Amino acid sequence: MSFKLFFFILLIFVFVGSIETKTSRLKRAAPVWPDNFKVSFVFSLPEVPENQPMTVFHDKANNRERIDYYNGLATDIQRGDENPTNIYQVRVAQDKQICYHDSGVVILELTQVLPDLSQWVYTGKTVRRGQKVDSFQWIDYYPDYNKTNIYKFYTIEGSDYPVQFWMMGYDNVFGSHYDEYILNYYDYIPDGSVESDFESPTVCDNSEKTTVVNSGLRLKLGNIFPNVKASNKKEFNNFINKFGKSYPSHSEMLKRQTIFYKNHDYITNFNKENSHMKLAINHFADLTDEEYKKFYLLPTRTVVPDFTNKVYERPANEEIPDSWDWRDHGASPPVKDQAACGSCWAHSVIGSIESQYYLATGVMPDLSEQMVMDCTWNTTVQDLSNQGCQGGDEPGTFEAIKDIGGIMREQDYPYLGVDGYCGFEKDKVVAQIESYTNVNNIQEDVMSAVYNQGVLSIAIDAAHTSFKFYSSGVYYEPECSSTELDHAVLLSGFGKTTDGEQYWIVRNSWSVNWGDQGYVKMSMKDNNCGVETEVVYPTLARGFDY
Structure with a gap:
């Protein structure tokens, strides 16, 4: 039943794709994002009623990044060029800005805000946000959980300027959707990140070293794109699929896989030795106890x-x-x-x-x-x-x-x-x-x-x-x-x-x-x-x- 419904959903999207095209579908190469860019977007989450504005300054070559949340209400500045673990966080406390500085032992990955489209399928031209756009699509099917994720990415027609990322998750048994994420991009500037964007704010001049906490939105961003998910470990793959996990690099995936199996072994051994309560894999399974x-x-x-x-x-x-x-x-x-x-x-x-x-x-x-x-x-x-x-x-x-x-x-x-x-x-x-x-x-x-x-x-x-x-x-x-x-x-x-x-x-x-x-x-x-x-x-x- 669920298998038939999956193909029914695919047929719907094939039909929608045919409507989107309307003109001859000419094959075009997927965008390849530069190592340096600036982009702003509004992030729509299913569990948060308000849209979340963010701006990202990305400099891959120098392993540094700045993220402004809520129009500058909070800022993360990651300086991997100074130290692979170096990050500054500017937050509001008592209605004034304060700074947290961490240069600990955790090597930080840059946040993915534009998905890798190299394996996506070009599906033609359509209109999004009042603009003519090119459409790219990716579909993930998780048979063990009767779930299908449909991803679409739109760029301005004939260019690499991002317009929108859209993801809809479907329950194949009930035919209902369980998640929807939308990123509406604007102010995209290739090579738009300059040296001054990564300077630590003056409020950080006298900041004490402390342990900082990732923004919830930053963590969420790392989990919505269909990027690095492949693993040859069945249990870890099941975990990834069930909780919608994704990692910005292969090295990060391997790191989280190691942590997962340490937690998996703990849970298995605990359940063998205890009958009064049971433990189970949940969304914390790729976190160390210290991170938790x-x-x-x-x-x-x-x-x-x-x-x-x-x-x-x-x-x-x-x-x-x-x-x-x-x-x-x-x-x-x-x-x-x-x-x-x-x-x-x-x-x-x-x-x-x-x-x-x-x-x-x-x-x-x-x-x-x-x-x-x-x-x-x-x-x-x-x-x-x-x-x-x-x-x-x-x-x-x-x-x-x-x-x-x-x-x-x-x-x-x-x-x-x-x-x-x-x-x-x-x-x-x-x-x-x-x-x-x-x-x-x-x-x-x-x-x-x-x-x-x-x-x-x-x-x-x-x-x-x-x-x-x-x-x-x-x-x-x-x-x-x-x-x-x-x-x-x-x-x-x-x-x-x-x-x-x-x-x-x-x-x-x-x-x-x-x-x-x-x-x-x-x-x-x-x-x-x-x-x-x-x-x-x-x-x-x-x-x-x-």
Whole structure:
């Protein structure tokens, strides 16, 4: 059935191609991109509602590159000519620019923003964005996953000037599309990158050396083009196809293949030796543990519960059920994806506010994590250490939101995955915070709080390979700390296995590709991984028009 549908899809594109041509189809050579160029484009992603403008200055001969994100809101400058590991990142912090400088041990690859068209098929002439263009096409079929990816690239008719890259992924079983990516190019200048484009900004003159984090968009760009995918290793090829991975060079593919098999062996051995939970390959499988911690976790902090604030009081003689899951009652927000930005703290805070909003109104809102990241640096809250993608503090952030004046919707302040200038608009506030409440780090109190108050904001220790690849079962890690915590998540409920083992139901912010559709069951034994250590929830302001 799926095989027939695949050929049906191919016939559709043959038909579309015949319509596109309309004139005699004259064979033309595919463009070959120069080693030096400048190009701007707008990047459209399926999971991000806003288009993402980017400009790339590319100098392959000297192994250097500059990427401006969001019209210069953030900048990466890679200086492989100085050192193969040298990169500067300019970001916004506290409404001013700061610079991070890394010259570590990781050799950096230049980002691919124009695909290698040497094997693509010329399909004729058509019109795109109001211009006559030449069309090139590539099709990838993944029979193991019943998926087909159709790629098209358009250049101005008779020239090598890029106009648009388009990719559509199809599910061959259901005939529906699962992904669509569009890059609309403009301001393409061959040999357009000059020496001054790669000079480090003055804000970097006194920058301290630190470990920098790849932009989520930069990582995404490396995965959409059908470039270096071929491998003679079946498991690695399956991983590449399932998660849409692509690498800018053969050497990078071999590097990621080695990392993949190290992780693959760990997962295989773990599953043989453990029956209480299972691990599985996910989108982290080509990352080292160090990269995983750098891209997705917060700096480890020793958490000492602060009960000087309002503390939850468990009702007397309360009877709590053996299991409770807010997903079954509509109050657990949909799983989101923080991407390669350490904004888990903002996702945890926003998720708990969304839950409170639902309990108050019966409507699940989509509130803005980006607003929290951008606007909670400068507040009157004492000892608040929020740093956007570099981490933050969940309890104090509730107070900061109260101090600012409320929270906006995602559609009015969309998630970017990089730090930005605060764009708070008071007239677009849809929820306000009156206060927040701490919960005693006592198991029964935490159970009572999540049962009575909705989804709770918590912090955990997630810096373990077993957590990185969790898939199912009840998670228990003997090496987990209950006080050294590095990741913020949401507590959505609790349950008990048929063997009587109690567990917490925890929602993550690493997309539905991680864990059990974005969730993990975490053992209640000995406060494993610190689920009960730092537990807070907000109270919405009374008198506000919800």
